[in-house]
Amino acid sequence: MAPAFIYGTAWKEDRTEELTRLALEAGFGGIDTANQRKHYVEAAVGRAVASFIDSGRCAREDLFLQTKFTSLGGQDQRLPYDGAAPVEKQVAQSMRSSLEHLQTTYLDAYILHGPSSSPGINAQDWAAWRAMEALHDDGLARALGISSVSLEQLKVLHNGSRVKPTFVQNRCFAISGWDREVRAFCAANGIVYQGFSLLTANPAALRSRAVAHVAQRAAKSAAQVVFRFAMTVGMIPLTGTSSANHMREDLACPDFELERDEVRAIESVGGA
Numbered sequence: 001m002a003p004a005f006i007y008g009t010a011w012k013e014d015r016t017e018e019l020t021r022l023a024l025e026a027g028f029g030g031i032d033t034a035n036q037r038k039h040y041v042e043a044a045v046g047r048a049v050a051s052f053i054d055s056g057r058c059a060r061e062d063l064f065l066q067t068k069f070t071s072l073g074g075q076d077q078r079l080p081y082d083g084a085a086p087v088e089k090q091v092a093q094s095m096r097s098s099l100e101h102l103q104t105t106y107l108d109a110y111i112l113h114g115p116s117s118s119p120g121i122n123a124q125d126w127a128a129w130r131a132m133e134a135l136h137d138d139g140l141a142r143a144l145g146i147s148s149v150s151l152e153q154l155k156v157l158h159n160g161s162r163v164k165p166t167f168v169q170n171r172c173f174a175i176s177g178w179d180r181e182v183r184a185f186c187a188a189n190g191i192v193y194q195g196f197s198l199l200t201a202n203p204a205a206l207r208s209r210a211v212a213h214v215a216q217r218a219a220k221s222a223a224q225v226v227f228r229f230a231m232t233v234g235m236i237p238l239t240g241t242s243s244a245n246h247m248r249e250d251l252a253c254p255d256f257e258l259e260r261d262e263v264r265a266i267e268s269v270g271g272a
Helices: 013-026 042-054 087-102 123-137 151-160 180-188 209-218 222-232 244-251 260-267
Strands: 006-008 030-032 064-069 109-112 144-147 167-171 192-196 235-239
Touching: 006 013, 013 030, 013 042, 013 244, 042 087, 064 087, 087 123, 109 123, 109 167, 123 144, 123 151, 144 151, 151 180, 167 180, 180 192, 209 222, 209 260, 222 235, 222 244, 222 260, 235 244
Parallel strands: 006 030, 006 235, 030 064, 064 109, 109 144, 144 167, 167 192, 192 235
Antiparallel strands: none
16 A cells, blocks of 8 residues: 655665665655666665664565666666667566665566657557566566656556556646646546655745645645645655655644645646
């Protein structure tokens, strides 16, 4: 079962292990990473997770570990697979590498790190998804998902897949009604929506009257209001904060409620 909040480990570089451990100590039960050295240090995430488990503070089954297969177009020269191999082998090699990095025998979720072209789902994407379905069949990935996907692409993938996506992970913009159309499709088809860049992609929303009203009423920060809004409308928010205080504040978001009119007001702050 996915947690209510996930800690994202992108762009942490030399601080990845330290910050992942800090997030676990703060109480995050879900960790997101990717086998993409360009933006992530997956092995450092694994060291932090293994250390936390070895300390006796949790068992592996208490954590939600999620990583991604990233195609060639999203990688730099530090590939986790043979770039000349067929896509199916690249997926299998990337999975083996991820399991080694994360020091685990299975993943709670394995995410396709975005379609490799736009529009549509091309042959390479289908080859990657079929390989991911095989990993799911083998018990190596308990759930599958896709990131950075449009509504049209998601419909095609959902309709054509044997193992349906359990998760969608998108950058979530207030200007699009917080990705309203994709979220609606997810809700109608039993897909869990994960929203990232909720703060960094929406500075105007954080300064909006709607968010400020709730922040004042509930004595919370604007960030807490946005994360609580995300949870209220059915998202799992991701945060990548490097502040221990912000980690604790983020995890305290379920401690207050939004009223219906407040939810509607925040949904409309982008003007969409």
